[in-house]
Amino acid sequence: MLVWAPAPAAADGDLVYRPEWRKFGAADYVATGALVSALVTLELTQSGPTDATWTSPAPYMDVAVRDAVVASGRETRERAALYSDWLWHGLAVYPFVDVALTPLNRGADPVPIWQMTMMNVQAFATAGLLVRIPQKWLGRTRPTVMGCDEDPEYASQCDSTIRFVSFPGGHFAAATTGAGLTCAHHLHGKLYGGSADVIACGSTIGAASLVGYLRLYADEHWLSDQLVAGAIGVFSGYGLPTLLYYRPFWRSRPESAKRVASRADRWRWTHAPQLTPQTAGITLLLFEAR
Numbered sequence: 136m137l138v139w140a141p142a143p144a145a146a147d148g149d150l151v152y153r154p155e156w157r158k159f160g161a162a163d164y165v166a167t168g169a170l171v172s173a174l175v176t177l178e179l180t181q182s183g184p185t186d187a188t189w190t191s192p193a194p195y196m197d198v199a200v201r202d203a204v205v206a207s208g209r210e211t212r213e214r215a216a217l218y219s220d221w222l223w224h225g226l227a228v229y230p231f232v233d234v235a236l237t238p239l240n241r242g243a244d245p246v247p248i249w250q251m252t253m254m255n256v257q258a259f260a261t262a263g264l265l266v267r268i269p270q271k272w273l274g275r276t277r278p279t280v281m282g283c284d285e286d287p288e289y290a291s292q293c294d295s296t297i298r299f300v301s302f303p304g305g306h307f308a309a310a311t312t313g314a315g316l317t318c319a320h321h322l323h324g325k326l327y328g329g330s331a332d333v334i335a336c337g338s339t340i341g342a343a344s345l346v347g348y349l350r351l352y353a354d355e356h357w358l359s360d361q362l363v364a365g366a367i368g369v370f371s372g373y374g375l376p377t378l379l380y381y382r383p384f385w386r387s388r389p390e391s392a393k394r395v396a397s398r399a400d401r402w403r404w405t406h407a408p409q410l411t412p413q414t415a416g417i418t419l420l421l422f423e424a425r
Contacts, residue, residue, distance in 0.1 A: 183273030226313035304364035315372020
């Protein structure tokens with residue numbers, strides 16, 4: 136739960152951002168440091184696959200979706216890949232800029248900025264490990280290889296080992312992580328306040344979805360790559376900060392928050408005797424509990 140309160144020194148009615156959540160503790164810092172260290176170590180010590188160990192597309196969906204979505208021209212595919220690069224970089228940077236500048240504009244102290252930044256670091260480190268471990272050790276061929284088998288000039292990566300780094304989709308995982316973090320900070324953290332938070336969340340979801348589509352359009356990934364990548368991003372970007380900090384799953388919620396009654400539960404009834412010279416009976420009264 137987050138509280139917006141008037142700034143003590145503000146004479147013009149400005150609001151100061153004072154979030155309430157479970158703060159990072161020693162265990163959180165150790166875990167985040169371990170995740171970052173493991174990711175850096177993986178990148179520095181593992182060169183990646185030089186051959187494929189997984190060459191078959193997932194049945195019933197991968198080939199069908201590729202045939203329906205992939206662009207026909209090399210220039211078009213390369214342009215789509217470039218646009219997806221721009222988008223995922225923007226979605227990865229946005230949560231860091233957003234949680235730094237918005238609270239400052241609201242007159243907050245550095246603590247909320249630091250807390251949300253650490254959530255971002257933890258989420259991206261988790262997503263990075265979940266993506267890069269299979270990419271480094273598994274070696275799945277990209278769908279581009281099918282085009283390269285027919286035309287050696289189909290793509291620039293026809294003779295590159297990067298064609299064995301398909302699973303899972305790294306661009307989409309990073310983009311979805313950024314979108315998930317944005318939604319967590321805005322839906323639970325109320326960074327902007329009001330409907331602007333919903334707009335921020337929805338906009339980044341739309342941008343991340345576009346990244347996923349562009350990677351299919353560019354023939355860089357199979358649909359199964361993207362489905363797993365999306366799950367990684369949602370878990371890392373939205374699930375972790377929500378379950379660990381905004382709504383700690385091991386803590387009981389206050390009694391007032393537990394009482395989320397259904398419409399039927401909000402209604403009560405009572406009865407009253409009704410006596411007239413001509414009739415006698417009981418009147419049932421239905422009222423909404425307040």
